[in-house]
Amino acid sequence: MKKEENRRKPMSAKTLTAEPSPPLKGETTMPGDKSIAHRALIFAALTAGRSEIDGLPPSEDVAATAEILRALGVQIAQDKKRATVNGLGIGGFAPPQKPLHCGNSGTTARLLTGALSGHGFTSFLIGDASLTKRPMRRLIKPLSAMGAGIVSRNGRLPLAITGRAPLLAALDASAGSSAQLKTAFILAALHARGESVIRVSAPSRDHTERMMPLFGGNLRADQDEKGGMVRLSGEQELRPASFSIPGDPSSAAFFAAAAILIPSSSLVIKKICVNPLRRGFYDALLKMGADLTIAPTGETANEPQANLICRGGRALRAIETDAALAPAMLDEYPLLAIVAAHAEGASRFRGLSELRIKESDRLSAILAGLKANGVGASLEGDDLTIEGCGGAPQGGGLARSFLDHRIAMAFLVLGLSAKRAVRVEGAEAIGSSFPGFARTMRSLGGVIRAPKPLRDGGASAIEAEETRRARQD
Numbered sequence: 001m002k003k004e005e006n007r008r009k010p011m012s013a014k015t016l017t018a019e020p021s022p023p024l025k026g027e028t029t030m031p032g033d034k035s036i037a038h039r040a041l042i043f044a045a046l047t048a049g050r051s052e053i054d055g056l057p058p059s060e061d062v063a064a065t066a067e068i069l070r071a072l073g074v075q076i077a078q079d080k081k082r083a084t085v086n087g088l089g090i091g092g093f094a095p096p097q098k099p100l101h102c103g104n105s106g107t108t109a110r111l112l113t114g115a116l117s118g119h120g121f122t123s124f125l126i127g128d129a130s131l132t133k134r135p136m137r138r139l140i141k142p143l144s145a146m147g148a149g150i151v152s153r154n155g156r157l158p159l160a161i162t163g164r165a166p167l168l169a170a171l172d173a174s175a176g177s178s179a180q181l182k183t184a185f186i187l188a189a190l191h192a193r194g195e196s197v198i199r200v201s202a203p204s205r206d207h208t209e210r211m212m213p214l215f216g217g218n219l220r221a222d223q224d225e226k227g228g229m230v231r232l233s234g235e236q237e238l239r240p241a242s243f244s245i246p247g248d249p250s251s252a253a254f255f256a257a258a259a260i261l262i263p264s265s266s267l268v269i270k271k272i273c274v275n276p277l278r279r280g281f282y283d284a285l286l287k288m289g290a291d292l293t294i295a296p297t298g299e300t301a302n303e304p305q306a307n308l309i310c311r312g313g314r315a316l317r318a319i320e321t322d323a324a325l326a327p328a329m330l331d332e333y334p335l336l337a338i339v340a341a342h343a344e345g346a347s348r349f350r351g352l353s354e355l356r357i358k359e360s361d362r363l364s365a366i367l368a369g370l371k372a373n374g375v376g377a378s379l380e381g382d383d384l385t386i387e388g389c390g391g392a393p394q395g396g397g398l399a400r401s402f403l404d405h406r407i408a409m410a411f412l413v414l415g416l417s418a419k420r421a422v423r424v425e426g427a428e429a430i431g432s433s434f435p436g437f438a439r440t441m442r443s444l445g446g447v448i449r450a451p452k453p454l455r456d457g458g459a460s461a462i463e464a465e466e467t468r469r470a471r472q473d
Contacts, residue, residue, distance in 0.1 A: 016450055018421060019421040021258075021416040021447045023262055024444045028440060029269070030255075031248055033250075035179070035207050037057055037245055041053070041069060045069045045088065046090055047215055050086050051242060052082065052085075053085065056078065057248060057433075058435055060435070066078070068096075071097070073094030087240065111180065111184050114184030119165060120164065122163075124159065125157055142170060145170070146173075166192055168192060168193070174200075175200050175201075179205035179208070190236060199227065202227050203224070203328065206221065212232075244300045246301060249273050254409045254410070258417060260291065260339070261312060261413070262417050264313060267309075268309050270297075271300075278329075288319050294307075320350070321349045330355065332406075333349060333362065337366045343390070353382040361402070362407060375393050393414065398425060399411035405433045409434070
C-alpha cells in the first residue's frame with residue numbers, strides 16, 4: 001500500500017498574490033456542482049446501462065472518483081464536460097488490481113467505502129497526506145454492523161475493505177449531520193437485503209435523495225429542522241439516466257463575495273444550484289445587506305437553479321449565525337469570515353466543530369489568516385467571532401492554506417478587496433475543486449498574480465499560461 005501512495009507525487013508548492021482590484025464586471029458560469037457530480041458518477045456506475053452526464057466539473061476530487069470507478073471495471077468516457085458511463089449494476093464492480101487512490105477527496109473516500117462494502121472482495125482505499133488525517137470511525141462502525149470487514153489505521157485511511165454480498169440491512173445507522181455519511185449508508189443499503197433505516201440529527205444536503213429517483217431508485221426521506229430519517233429497500237434495480245449538473249454554489253460563492261466586496265462591481269453568475277440546503281451562504285449575504293438578487297431559472301437534475309446578480313458598494317452589517325445553520329454552509333464559512341471582516345460590527349458564527357475535521361482545521365486557519373491581515377478575530381470553543389472593519393481590511397499579510405482549497409480561495413478574495421495585497425501560500429490546493437479559479441477571476445477583472453522567478457525577473461510560467469488562457473476566454 002505504501003508503494004502505491006509514493007507513486008503519486010505531491011503537488012508542487014505554489015504561492016499566489018491577490019491585489020486590490022478594479023470592479024468585477026460581466027457574466028460567467030461555474031463548473032458543475034462537485035457534490036452532485038460525485039453522486040452522479042457513482043449512481044450511474046451502479047445502473048445496468050449507459051448514462052450521460054453533462055456539466056461534470058474539471059476538479060481533481062471528481063477525477064479521483066471517476067478513476068476509481070474505472071479501476072472497478074466501469075467504462076467512463078469523457079469529452080470536455082460530458083461523461084458517458086456504462087454501469088455494471090448493483091454489486092457489479094470488479095475486484096481492483098491495485099489500491100484505490102482518493103487523492104484529497106473525502107467525498108470519494110466516504111461514498112465509495114459505502115458502495116464497496118456491498119461487494120464480495122477486498123479493496124484498499126488510500127489518500128494523500130491531508131486525507132489520511134481525516135476521521136472515518138463514524139463510517140466504519142455502522143458499515144461493520146452491516147457485515148462489511150473494514151480495517152483502518154486508527155480510524156483513518158488507508159482502509160482495507162472486505163465487502164459482503166449481500167450486506168445486512170442497517171436497522172438504525174446514525175449519520176449525524178453529515179451528508180457524506182448519509183450517502184455512504186444509502187449506497188451500502190442498496191447492496192443489502194431488506195429495508196434499511198438511516199437517521200440524521202440535523203438537516204444535511206439532500207442531493208442523494210433528489211438524485212435516486214432520476215435513476216429509478218426508491219427511498220422515503222423525512223427531514224426537518226430537528227433531523228429525520230431515510231428508509232430504503234436493498235437490491236433495487238437502477239436504470240440509466242441522462243441529465244445536466246447545475247453550477248456549483250460553493251464555487252460561485254467566491255465570485256459573488258468578491259463582487260459584493262469590491263465597489264462598483266456588477267457581475268452575473270449563471271445557472272447555479274440553489275438547493276435550499278446549499279444556499280445558506282447567500283441567505284447570510286442578504287442578511288448582511290449585500291446587493292444580491294437570486295433569479296430562478298428552473299430545475300436540472302431535480303435541483304433548483306438560478307442566476308446570481310451581484311453588485312458591490314453597499315455597506316454590510318455584522319450578523320450572528322447559530323449552530324443549526326452550519327450544515328447548510330460548512331464549506332462557505334471561511335469565505336463568510338472574509339465578508340464579515342468588511343462589515344460594521346462583530347459577527348459571531350456558532351457551532352463550527354465540523355470545520356476542525358475538514359481538509360484542514362479550518363477554524364484555526366481562518367483565525368491565523370485574518371490576524372495576519374489586520375482583522376481582529378477570536379475563538380471560544382467552536383464559536384468564531386470576527387471584528388469587522390466597516391470597510392476594506394488592511395491586508396498586506398501572508399495566509400497559509402494548509403493545503404485546503406477553500407481557505408486558499410477565501411484569502412485570495414480578501415486580497416482582491418483589502419487595502420493591500422494578500423499572499424496565499426499553498427494555492428496549489430485549489431486544483432482539487434476549481435483548477436480554473438484564478439484564470440476565471442482574472443477574466444472578470446480580478447488581479448491575481450504568481451510570483452516572479454528569481455533567475456530572470458520575468459513573469460512565471462504559471463502566470464503566463466493562465467494569462468494566455470484568460471485572453472482566449
